[in-house]
């Protein structure tokens with residue numbers, strides 16, 4: 001394709017996206033004179049339904065305000081949001097990733113919610129996870145402090161789940177949630193549960209099968225290593241403790257054979273195997289609860305196994321709900337954000353739909369004690385939020401290109417074609433170059 005054609009095509013695609021989004025221009029008055037807010041979001045089927053119900057209740061409680069919902073597929077959300085920003089066509093209220101906070105504030109996309117939150121009688125910031133609110137604070141230099149440019153839609157602690165029924169059937173002692181497995185113990189129990197149950201010579205039940213992009217963090221951090229140094233300007237994957245964790249991760253498949261091999265992964269992916277009850281361990285996020293309630297076996301949560309630090313680790317995801325700086329109805333827009341993120345009424349509906357943990361501390365206490373809903377050890381989600389969960393490394397930097405490339409290039413390590421030690425050595429300079437670029441971009445955007 002020639003450059004010119006490529007450009008023309010890009011323009012057409014952009015125009016199409018802008019046209020598709022024309023319906024969500026911010027804050028229009030509808031024909032009956034009510035104030036109309038547009039809310040752009042994403043989520044699975046259960047989540048969409050939950051949000052529709054909450055919005056309906058909000059409209060009932062706020063006569064004269066109408067909310068138009070624009071829902072997009074998860075993998076298209078970022079593109080659509082970017083197109084709306086480029087096309088100067090932002091919805092009044094929208095989800096955004098905490099990693100985009102600095103860029104969106106510096107370019108004037110997000111409204112500062114601080115004065116609205118301070119004057120509201122309904123919001124008690126002390127009753128919301130501090131970690132969650134801090135994710136959307138920015139003082140112009142550092143994220144994590146300063147004014148508030150969004151509220152956490154939720155926090156997504158990434159826990160480890162296990163198939164309790166499979167353990168009981170195999171006569172293997174159940175995991176102890178208060179005493180996480182060491183890596184050695186984890187391999188041993190996985191080997192006990194990787195089985196050929198129908199005698200055809202091939203396993204049809206596996207220990208585990210992690211997606212590297214979402215599970216490697218637990219192993220790296222628990223081994224005392226990280227992607228970034230404290231200043232968030234140096235890529236530190238060439239630390240031997242990092243390589244050790246990555247090698248262990250790859251060895252689960254190549255050396256210990258406790259995960260489906262490449263061939264088996266092609267017939268059925270690990271999520272499907274877990275869902276069918278053919279896998280002992282699998283990660284579980286709060287967003288899985290509504291689906292996992294119907295699993296054909298009992299499951300529960302435990303911490304990820306521990307590396308050399310002896311402490312478990314994992315990440316906490318989040319999405320913020322922000323308000324466009326150009327909204328015509330800032331009071332109503334912030335009111336809706338608060339209804340979705342901090343009100344008892346709104347939060348209760350979302351939690352009952354089993355798509356998230358409560359944002360409110362006092363509600364979380366009750367929720368943990370509720371044994372009628374799965375999983376039983378909901379406390380693990382709360383422990384991750386309170387004690388040992390972290391933000392993903394890409395959240396700290398102006399963009400995440402340096403971080404993403406680590407996973408784009410990683411397949412040969414997972415396939416056992418190169419060692420983790422060689423990989424981190426060759427990949428570090430590449431990532432550092434991209435991180436340097438992000439640091440430069442950030443400096444420019446502050447001017």
Ligand code: CA
Pocket residue numbers: 195196197198199200201202203204
């Ligand atoms: Ca078999």
